[in-house]
Amino acid sequence: MLSYIIRRLLLMIPTLLGIMIINFAIVQLAPGGPIEQIIAEISGTDAGTTGRISGSGSEVAGGSAQASASASTSDSGYRGAQGLDPEFIRELEKQFGFDKPLHVRFFDMIGNFIVFDFGTSFFRDETVVDLVLSKMPVSISLGLWTTLIVYLVCIPLGIRKAVKDGTRFDVWTTTALTIGFAIPSFVLAILLIVLFAGGSFLDIFPLRGLTSEGFEELSFFSQLLDYLWHLVLPITALVLGGFLSLTMLTKNSYLDQINMLYVQTARAKGLSEKRVLYGHVFRNAMLIVIAGFPGAFVGILFTGAMLIEIIFSLDGLGLLGFEAAIKRDYPIMFATVYFFTLLGLVMNLIGDLMYTIIDPRIDFEGRHV
Numbered sequence: 001m002l003s004y005i006i007r008r009l010l011l012m013i014p015t016l017l018g019i020m021i022i023n024f025a026i027v028q029l030a031p032g033g034p035i036e037q038i039i040a041e042i043s044g045t046d047a048g049t050t051g052r053i054s055g056s057g058s059e060v061a062g063g064s065a066q067a068s069a070s071a072s073t074s075d076s077g078y079r080g081a082q083g084l085d086p087e088f089i090r091e092l093e094k095q096f097g098f099d100k101p102l103h104v105r106f107f108d109m110i111g112n113f114i115v116f117d118f119g120t121s122f123f124r125d126e127t128v129v130d131l132v133l134s135k136m137p138v139s140i141s142l143g144l145w146t147t148l149i150v151y152l153v154c155i156p157l158g159i160r161k162a163v164k165d166g167t168r169f170d171v172w173t174t175t176a177l178t179i180g181f182a183i184p185s186f187v188l189a190i191l192l193i194v195l196f197a198g199g200s201f202l203d204i205f206p207l208r209g210l211t212s213e214g215f216e217e218l219s220f221f222s223q224l225l226d227y228l229w230h231l232v233l234p235i236t237a238l239v240l241g242g243f244l245s246l247t248m249l250t251k252n253s254y255l256d257q258i259n260m261l262y263v264q265t266a267r268a269k270g271l272s273e274k275r276v277l278y279g280h281v282f283r284n285a286m287l288i289v290i291a292g293f294p295g296a297f298v299g300i301l302f303t304g305a306m307l308i309e310i311i312f313s314l315d316g317l318g319l320l321g322f323e324a325a326i327k328r329d330y331p332i333m334f335a336t337v338y339f340f341t342l343l344g345l346v347m348n349l350i351g352d353l354m355y356t357i358i359d360p361r362i363d364f365e366g367r368h369v
Contacts, residue, residue, distance in 0.1 A: 001356065005349070012345045016338070017110070023337050024106050027330065034122050034328045035092050096122065096330075109334060118335035123327050128335045131320060138210060138316030142305045145231060146238045154243055155289065158250025159277065165255060173247075181244040186307040189237035193311070197233060205233050208313040234312045238305060246289065253285040260284075287355060 093099045100108070112119065118128035161170050197207045206212065210230045215223060257263065258281060266276045306318030317336070324332035355362045 001353075005353075008349050008352070012342070012349075015345060016341055019341050020110065020113075020334070020338060021106070024109075024334065027328075027333060028102060030328075032328060033098075034096055034330060035089070035098065037123075037328055038092060039089075113335070113338050118339075119331040121324075121331055122329045124329075128331050131332065132317065132336065132339070135315060135317045135320045138309065138314050139305060139318065141210060141227075141231065142234060142238065142308065142314070142316065145235050146242065146305075149235065149239050150242045150246055153239075154246035155250050155286070157243075158247045158289075159254055159285075161247065161251040162254035162258065163277070165251070177244040177247055180240040183241065185237045185241050186311060188240060189234065189308055189311045192233045192237055206230050210314060234305075234308050234314065237308055237311075250285070250289055253288060254281060257281045257285045290354065 090099070097105055097108070116129075120127050121131060124131065157173065161173060164170050192205075193207065195201050196204045206229065210227060211223075212226050212230070215226060218226060254277075263276060263281060266280050267273075271279075305314075305316065306322055308314070309316045309318040310322060320332065321336055323329070324336070
């Protein structure tokens with residue numbers, strides 16, 4: 001098992017490097033980089049771009065505003081740079097590191113990332129690590145509760161559907177799950193707001209954030225209730241679409257095992273149906289379902305909640321990534337891609353190792369990765 005883990009860890013290196021190269025190239029080719037954002041902000045052509053340059057960049061921008069008044073043209077090549085002092089543009093390029101060739105910038109970035117030095121945001125006076133850590137509790141709340149609810153509902157439901165395969169219960173639950181899967185989570189979120197959060201009908205649930213004003217003054221029990229009350233609508237919007245795939249996976253896993261010879265033998269011995277289903281079938285049928293838990297959690301945690309965070313004004317990682325993409329805040333963009341890709345690769349390895357924990361008969365030593 002140790003040799004398998006080492007091979008998988010070594011395989012992560014070219015995988016992670018390849019993903020970073022692809023993302024770096026795509027982002028560099030996209031129009032409207034950080035300097036274009038600043039130029040547009042100074043010239044007033046992009047009223048929607050807000051924020052300030054961290055550190056000395058704000059001083060550069062402030063000092064250059066006066067210098068740009070007397071300049072009529074710019075040879076920098078940036079769109080919208082007419083009327084700005086070329087020296088100001090060169091100072092911006094130097095500050096953001098764009099005076100270096102692409103390959104040098106990439107390898108400098110990877111060298112810093114290896115030691116988990118993710119730098120400082122271009123447009124915020126905070127390091128990337130501090131920003132991510134400050135947003136993490138919101139995303140963890142959404143990801144953890146969503147994953148737990150999905151598993152707690154789908155596993156019993158999938159088992160029941162396998163036992164009742166072909167009955168009205170199976171048909172109607174499949175129909176309901178399919179409808180829930182077909183409705184996008186952001187559409188459902190808007191519908192829930194309209195119905196239950198002060199839209200056109202009821203005003204039962206809060207609309208913004210994870211806590212109410214004066215949260216710190218509440219007792220522990222009241223704080224817990226307030227926190228859970230704020231989670232009801234966003235969690236509902238996230239979980240309904242996730243029931244179908246896991247339920248059907250559980251059902252099909254059980255159906256495969258129910259027809260096995262060992263199940264027929266157990267029934268022939270006079271064992272109760274409950275003991276057959278949960279004592280013999282459960283571990284074999286749940287192998288693929290439970291082993292996928294780490295990957296499912298990471299997927300919901302970092303990719304599935306962006307629109308929900310935006311709609312419900314939840315200041316989490318999804319909203320942070322969205323704002324970074326809009327503003328072309330490269331340190332946040334590349335650091336989150338690197339960290340979450342690395343985390344996803346590690347979670348995939350943990351998922352594989354869980355197979356051996358659930359069923360010790362599985363041995364990866366004989367496989368070549």
